[in-house]
Amino acid sequence: MSNGPYGQIACDCGAVSLLVCGAPLGLGLDAVDEPVTFWPLDAIQIGQGADELDVSPQAGGGDCWACRRCRERLLCAHEEAGVAVLTGQEGDASDHHAPAMTSSWQRSLEALGYRVRSVPGA
Template sequence: MSNNLYARAECGCGAVALLVAGEPEAIDTRLGLAWWPETALQLTQGADWLELTDEWRGEHRLRVESCRRCGDRLMVSRDGWVETTLEWVERLGLEVSSLSTSQALREDFGHERPGD
């Protein structure tokens, strides 16, 4: 991973920070979401402020990680994949228009197909 692009982003209040390696595997600009391999993200600051909750999207049980201080949702995890907002991708300084969309990942996180 030493040859990958590394970037850091913080929640709205700066209490929690993530370090990411590389770019998201897929994005969906309509939903405003990006998906990463779980191994690409690492918590670097604010473990004490991290709140873990479970959320259900249809039949999919997801782990949600948010900042208890400002309420900013950092990531949603399921089966080795992490979902973030495109706002987080932009905070990392990555160019959203150069990334690809993945129907399979979108459905795996319980999102509807476009037009549904």
Template sequence: MSNGPYGKITCDCGALSLLVCGSPLAIGRDVGGKPVAFWPLEAILIGQGADELDVSPEGRGGETWACRRCEDRLLYADDEAGVAVLAGHPEDISDPEPALTSSVQRRLESLSYRVVSEQ
């Protein structure tokens, strides 16, 4: 567990929560233009409800993490890039520090994500 900043993501019914530790690698937009944040996969921990976590393959090659009860999708995980994509932008964004390699950025772009700025 990180001693640094963290956030909590909870599904709509409250049965499942994930902890997000540290800082995002970058922020961006999805194919619909909605804000997203790119996090290292190892920054995601299960806070509660591990039995309610449904990890399902997605057509793009990664996986969707969702709640079994309410089917709320909490994130998209891409093992190839080692990145989790979460909806929205974090509230406290520190000074930019480049964290994405060009190959990871290309992978995210191939998945229809657009990196706006690196953290």
């Protein structure tokens, strides 16, 4: 059903790991100019540590997924937009132009305070 795991994200202490499959939607910046990578929410799977995963609503919208033990934030999930926002940008992700980002997704993300770049066809 997928192209297989694209990568794995683990928190500092290793209690929680997430698997990301397929390709990122695009790259951008969050409200405080930190680089982020946008992924389809359904591309994210919990690899291990579901019991340690703390999902809490954020003031700006979306749910923050963090580790209960080390408190590292792994991603921000925006259910209504269907997007997971991961902090940081993997080197090879910047070379990967995913075709899936649409202008409506981009508008939803911008409404959430993100700035989108590296959008194919933009």
